[in-house]
Amino acid sequence: MSIHIDSISKRFGSFTALQSVTLAIPEGQLVALLGPSGSGKTTLLRIIAGLEAPDSGGVRIHGDAKPSIHTNRKVGFVFQHYALFSHLTVFENVAFGLRVRPRWERPSKAEIRERVQKVLAMVHLDWAGHRMPDELSGGQRQRVALARALAIEPEVLLLDEPFGALDAQVRVELRQWLRRLHEQTGLTSVFVTHDQEEAMEVADRIVVLNQGRIEQDGTPQEVYENPATPFIYQFIGQVNRFRGRIRGGRLQVGETAVTFAGPTPEEGARVEGFLRPHDLDLALEVGPGAVPAVITRIQSLGPLARVRLSATHDRSELEAHLSSDDLSHLGIAVGQQVYVRPRRLDLFPDTSLPTDQDWVI
Amino acid sequence: MARQPHLNLARRESAVVRWTVTLIALAYLALFLLVPLAAVFAEAFKQGTAAYFKAFEDTETWHAIRLSLTATGIAVALNTAFGLAAAWLLGKFDFRGRNLLTSLIDLPFAVSPVISGLVFVLLFGAQGWFGPWLSDHDVRLIFATPGIVLATTFVTFPFVARELTPVMLAKGRDQEEAARMLGASGWQTFWRVTIPSVKWGLLYGVILCSARAMGEFGAVSVVSGHIRGETNTLPLHIEALYNEYQFVAAFACASALSLLALVTLALKAFAERRRDQSLNQETAP
Numbered sequence: 001m002s003i004h005i006d007s008i009s010k011r012f013g014s015f016t017a018l019q020s021v022t023l024a025i026p027e028g029q030l031v032a033l034l035g036p037s038g039s040g041k042t043t044l045l046r047i048i049a050g051l052e053a054p055d056s057g058g059v060r061i062h063g064d065a066k067p068s069i070h071t072n073r074k075v076g077f078v079f080q081h082y083a084l085f086s087h088l089t090v091f092e093n094v095a096f097g098l099r100v101r102p103r104w105e106r107p108s109k110a111e112i113r114e115r116v117q118k119v120l121a122m123v124h125l126d127w128a129g130h131r132m133p134d135e136l137s138g139g140q141r142q143r144v145a146l147a148r149a150l151a152i153e154p155e156v157l158l159l160d161e162p163f164g165a166l167d168a169q170v171r172v173e174l175r176q177w178l179r180r181l182h183e184q185t186g187l188t189s190v191f192v193t194h195d196q197e198e199a200m201e202v203a204d205r206i207v208v209l210n211q212g213r214i215e216q217d218g219t220p221q222e223v224y225e226n227p228a229t230p231f232i233y234q235f236i237g238q239v240n241r242f243r244g245r246i247r248g249g250r251l252q253v254g255e256t257a258v259t260f261a262g263p264t265p266e267e268g269a270r271v272e273g274f275l276r277p278h279d280l281d282l283a284l285e286v287g288p289g290a291v292p293a294v295i296t297r298i299q300s301l302g303p304l305a306r307v308r309l310s311a312t313h314d315r316s317e318l319e320a321h322l323s324s325d326d327l328s329h330l331g332i333a334v335g336q337q338v339y340v341r342p343r344r345l346d347l348f349p350d351t352s353l354p355t356d357q358d359w360v361i
Numbered sequence: 362m363a364r365q366p367h368l369n370l371a372r373r374e375s376a377v378v379r380w381t382v383t384l385i386a387l388a389y390l391a392l393f394l395l396v397p398l399a400a401v402f403a404e405a406f407k408q409g410t411a412a413y414f415k416a417f418e419d420t421e422t423w424h425a426i427r428l429s430l431t432a433t434g435i436a437v438a439l440n441t442a443f444g445l446a447a448a449w450l451l452g453k454f455d456f457r458g459r460n461l462l463t464s465l466i467d468l469p470f471a472v473s474p475v476i477s478g479l480v481f482v483l484l485f486g487a488q489g490w491f492g493p494w495l496s497d498h499d500v501r502l503i504f505a506t507p508g509i510v511l512a513t514t515f516v517t518f519p520f521v522a523r524e525l526t527p528v529m530l531a532k533g534r535d536q537e538e539a540a541r542m543l544g545a546s547g548w549q550t551f552w553r554v555t556i557p558s559v560k561w562g563l564l565y566g567v568i569l570c571s572a573r574a575m576g577e578f579g580a581v582s583v584v585s586g587h588i589r590g591e592t593n594t595l596p597l598h599i600e601a602l603y604n605e606y607q608f609v610a611a612f613a614c615a616s617a618l619s620l621l622a623l624v625t626l627a628l629k630a631f632a633e634r635r636r637d638q639s640l641n642q643e644t645a646p
Contacts, residue, residue, distance in 0.1 A: 097543035
């Protein structure tokens with residue numbers, strides 16, 4: 001089943017949660033809605049589910065009319081805090097969606113038993129049918145919640161921060177497991193997360209939301225390598241930022257004129273240039289386009305070394321990633337002055353106030 | 362008993378202080394709760410068990426007991442239905458007028474029961490606003506059973522709603538949303554998810570409401586008219602017997618009412634414990 005979201009807007013009082021969001025999700029895709037809190041991602045998911053009504057716009061699932069909460073049994077929903085029925089056993093929790101069907105659609109008792117056992121086996125909890133939810137760990141409860149959503153044989157699976165309440169190790173395990181489950185079932189799935197690493201690892205496609213709008217929509221690789229906006233540069237992965245003015249077709253950063261590829265903004269424009277830590281070269285000698293900086297910390301972990309620096313001209317923090325071999329070739333130490341040269345630079349207009357010199361990544 | 366190591370501040374006081382404080386507390390409890398209760402039973406059995414049970418051979422006493430139980434039954438049933446609906450609204454939905462509804466539910470707590478009774482007389486009595494219309498249609502509310510039921514219901518209105526609203530709020534809306542996403546109708550969600558999740562709180566509220574309804578005196582006293590064998594509830598009957606110097610009978614009836622209260626208290630303690638357990642379950646990680 002595919003999902004079509006057509007220019008949805010939603011306000012809560014004076015707060016705008018979504019501003020005409022349009023999105024099409026083809027069948028079988030696993031999509032992450034990624035964004036900081038308040039970006040509207042959960043609201044969008046709840047609107048797709050039919051738990052919330054949009055102020056304008058609509059949702060169609062495979063060309064059906066807008067899903068109504070009463071009749072819609074094609075959507076499986078997994079809540080952040082599991083929302084298991086605390087007075088029912090694990091088995092009855094999973095069976096709930098089948099038992100509440102009208103008589104003419106309800107499977108027989110034997111069929112219900114069989115189906116519940118099947119989905120419980122899928123989430124490796126076939127041994128837990130007689131347990132109560134509060135006897136299980138967080139990770140197990142979330143798997144029960146997933147089994148419960150899958151038992152109704154949904155055509156679309158929606159997950160609201162499914163791993164948000166779990167501790168780090170269980171989270172990583174469940175992520176990989178969700179990915180495998182998706183490959184088994186091929187269900188069109190949408191999950192909400194504020195964890196970019198989780199989105200990168202699990203999803204086929206990432207939709208980044210910020211202040212109720214879609215900032216970027218693409219594969220994890222596209223979003224990481226070609227961020228569409230400064231927001232995404234800063235939200236996803238680590239980033240370095242140089243601020244300055246355009247002078248003679250180059251970016252004037254402090255005393256240094258830095259070259260860049262791509263179209264040149266107009267002369268005198270204030271811009272910020274972004275680049276990833278692995279696109280920042282370190283050198284001991286000054287050279288063309290090299291910005292002076294002082295090393296504040298060196299951290300070497302296996303093959304990768306992370307060097308943190310403070311730019312001399314505005315004390316902004318920078319980070320360079322290089323191989324441990326290159327690091328030992330350079331022979332640098334904390335407190336030493338070196339030169340950094342951006343290998344590539346993505347320019348965006350600088351909208352912050354000119355006096356704003358402090359920036360912490 | 363072996364001496365306990367001094368682990369916390371509360372236990373660091375000397376034995377004298379501890380015993381004195383404990384004794385004062387016990388003496389206070391005895392004076393205000395146990396002694397009156399014992400006195401009720403002592404007075405009731407003063408002339409032997411035969412005299413005690415003779416008091417219950419009186420048809421007027423039985424009528425009073427039946428009337429009290431009838432009024433309590435109807436009032437509790439109505440207040441359970443309305444209280445459940447109100448708590449469900451307040452606990453699970455946001456809407457305009459929430460605060461107004463909360464204040465309205467509390468109103469019977471704020472008004473003296475005697476005033477509540479008077480209001481019903483003013484509304485439905487022979488000289489009241491609706492009095493002439495009611496007598497034209499041959500309906501008697503005041504000085505009759507319907508009036509007693511009405512007054513009891515009004516006075517005990519807040520108990521179920523007040524008890525259930527915080528429980529409903531604490532449970533949140535997640536489970537209901539989950540049920541509806543699984544295809545349950547609103548009705549199914551209410552009966553299969555909402556009610557089971559608040560059942561101990563509901564029982565607790567019903568018990569409190571029953572206890573209060575059985576003992577209600579002030580409002581009922583105003584609307585009943587004290588017609589013996591017709592509109593006297595058990596508390597009113599006890600007063601009448603007492604005023605006629607029939608002490609044994611009065612205290613025998615009072616002991617029956619006290620027994621009902623003790624049973625209610627035991628049930629209440631049980632429901633309270635189960636309710637707290639179920640709330641703790643919910644908040645545990």
